[in-house]
Amino acid sequence: MDLDFNREEQAFRDEVRQFLATELPDDIRHRMQRGDHSHVRDDIQQWQKILHAKGWGAPAWPKAFGGTGWSKTQQYIFENECAMADAPAQLAFGVKMVAPVIMRFGTPEQQQAFLPRILAADDWWCQGYSEPGSGSDLASLKMRAERDGDEYVLNGQKVWNTLGQYADWIFCLVRTDATGKPQKGISFLLIDMKTPGITVRPTRLLDGSFEVNEIWFDNVRVPVANRIGEENQGWTYAKFLLGHERTNIAGIGASKRELRRLKEMAASQPKNGATMLQDPAFATRIAQVEMELRALEITNMRVIFAEAKKQAPGPEASMLKIRGTEILQRLSELQVDLLGADALVRSGAGEDGEDAERATSAYLNMRKLSIFGGSNEIQRNIIAHMILGL
C-alpha cells in the first residue's frame, strides 16, 4: 500500500505543471480566475488547440486515434493539475463523451469524419438528452425520428442542452420505436446543427448566465448514415457513454483550487483583530471540508486503482459524484459566507468587488452540480441497487 504517486507519476505531474505554467495563456487564466465566461467558446477552443499541438488533446483516447494512451492515473493527474492551474475544462461533449462512442460503435467513415475534428477543436459538440418530460427518467424520451428513405425526420424538443448555442454538431437520443420497452426504442444520432429546422433558444439561469438551451427540432432531416450502431440500440451506447464521463467526476482538482482560494480569502478577511482563518468557528468549517476532500482524494485514487485492474468503471463513480459535488458546493457556500454582506453585490462593485461577484455567481451556478449528470438522489438509488444490492 502506497498513497503517494510513484517516481514516474511524480515526474509526469511535474511535466504537466511545467506545461501549464508556460503554455496556458495569461488572459485565459485570468478570465477563469475571475469566473469570466464571456469568451467561453474561444477560450476552450484555443486551449484545446494548444493541448492538441502538444499531443495532449485527448488524454483518454488510445494512441491509434490520436490520443495520449495515458493510464487512468495519468489522466487523473492531468485533469487535477489543469483544474488547479485555472485552465478551462476541455469540452466534455466531444472529447470525453461522443468520441468514445464513435470509437467503439461508429463506422470507419464516422471515425474518419468526426474524431480528427474533435481533437483539433474544429467542431464544437453538444448533447441532446433531456426533454421537458424526461429528466431523471431519461428512457421515457419522446423526440420522434421517423424513417423516410435514407433519412430520419426529427420532431421534438431537447432541454438543458449545455453550450449548444456555439455548437457545430449535436449527438441526440431519439425515439425510433414507441411500441415496446422504452429503453428498446431509442437510437443515437449525430446531427449537424446547421440542418434546417433546428432552433436554439438559450435559457437564462439564476446567475444570469446563458449556459443551457432549449432546442426545437421541426422536420429536421438527418441521414441514416449519421446513426451510431443499430437502430433502437441507442440506450446501450448512452450507457457506455456514461461510463466514460466519470474519470474526473469527483472534481478533486477544482475543489483543491477552490479550497486554496477560500483559505486565501479567509487569511485576508479581518475579524476581531485577527483573520477569519483564525476565527475558531469559521476555521472549523474550513477544516471540516478540507478533511473530507483529503479523504475523497484517496477514495478517488482507490477507485482508479481498482478500475485499472478490472477495466470498466463501476458504480463507485456514484459515490465520487455525490461527495465530490457536495464538497465543491460547500466550498462555494463558504466563500459566500466568508464575504458576508459584501457578497450581496452581484455587479457594479468595481475591482474591490471582484471576489464577491465571482463567489456569489459561483455559488448560484454550483447548485447545478448535484442536479446534472444524474442527480445525487439518482446516484443514491444506483448505490443502493448496484452496490448494496437492495
Next chain:
Amino acid sequence: MDFSFTDEQQMLLDTTRRFIAERYNFDFRKRVRDSHDGWSRDTWTQLAELGLLALTIPEEDGGIGAGPVGAMLVSNAIGEGMLLEPFLSSAIVATQAIVELGSPDQRGQWLPSLASGDLIAVLAHDERSTQLDALDVHTSAEKVAGGWRLNGRKSAVYHATAAHLLLVTARIQEGELGLFAVRSDAPGVTLVPCVTVDEQRAATVVLENVSIDSDARLGGRADEALMAVLDYGLAALCAEAFGAMERILAATIEYSRSRVQFSTPIGSFQALQHRMAEMLMHLEQARSMSYLATSHCTNSDPLERRAALSAAKALMGQAARFIGQQAVQLHGGMGMTDELNVSHYFKRLLAFELRSGTTDQHLEIYRNRLAAA
C-alpha cells in the same frame, strides 16, 4: 500509488479473520464479556501461537515486523470480531513504546515475553489533562537515591487489570516527560477497576510514592517518542473502528433485506436505501482515512503526521457516529437489545469516538494547524 497488499499482509488478515470465525464467535464473546476477568486467557495464548502478538515487533528483535500496514489489517479483523483481549493495549501500543524507547537490555527482557503472551504490558498515560494536550501530564517522577519516586493518577487505562507491567508517563520537570516501567503489583500502585462503555476492562491507576529503580526508565526525554507511539496506536485504533463500521453496516443491510413490514422487505423503501447509501459513503471515506492514518503514523515529520492522524480520527469519529446511530435506528427495537451484535458494535464505535482524543478535539487540532499556516 498502490492500494494492493502483499501476500504476507493479506495472509495476516485472512488468518485473523479465520481465527475469529472459528474461535471467537458472538456467543463466545458474550461469555467472555460476562466472565470474571472480562477477557480470555485462552484466546490470548492462541493469538500468541498465531504469532499475532509479535506482529509489530521488528524482525531483529525476533518479531514479525509487519509494520503499520500489518497492524492495520489485523486490527481490522480485531474490530470486526470486537475482541476483548488487550491486543491494541499490549501488542501494539505498549510493544511500540518498548520498541521506540527501550534500551537493548529492556527490549531483550520484555519483547520475547510480550510475543509469547506471557507478559502483558499497557501504557498508562491518559489523565484528565491529556484530553486537551496529549503531553500535559501531571503525574510526577522525582529523582531519589537509586531510582525514581512516582506519584499521580492515570484514568481509564484499558486492560490495566490484565497487565503485569505498566508503562507510566510522568513529568520529571517542566518540559521533560519520562516513561517508566512499573510492576502492576508494586507497593503504592492501586488499580481501581472499571468497565468501559464498550464493555472492556480498564482501571484507574493510582500511584502513591511508588519507588522504582533507575533502570526502570525507558529512554531519555520521552515527549516526541511518546507522540509517535500514540500515533502508531491511534492508526491501529482507527483500523479497529473501521472493521466494526464495516460489520455494523453489513448487518444493517442484511437486516433490511430480511425484515418484512407492509408485506415487503424494509430495504425496498427509498428513504432507508438512501440512508444506507449515505452510510456506505461514510464507510468508504473512513476506509480512506484509515489508510491515511496507517501510511502517516510513522512519518518522521511530526507535524504532518499529527495532521494526518487528527484528520483521520476526526472524520472517522464522525463516520462512526453516523453509521452507528443509523444502524441502531434501522434495526428498530432490535437495535436496542443486547441480543444482536449491532448494539455491541454501536458501543465499540462510541468508545472509539471518545478514546485517544475525541472527534471534536482532533478537529480542533486540525483546525489550529490552518490558523498557524
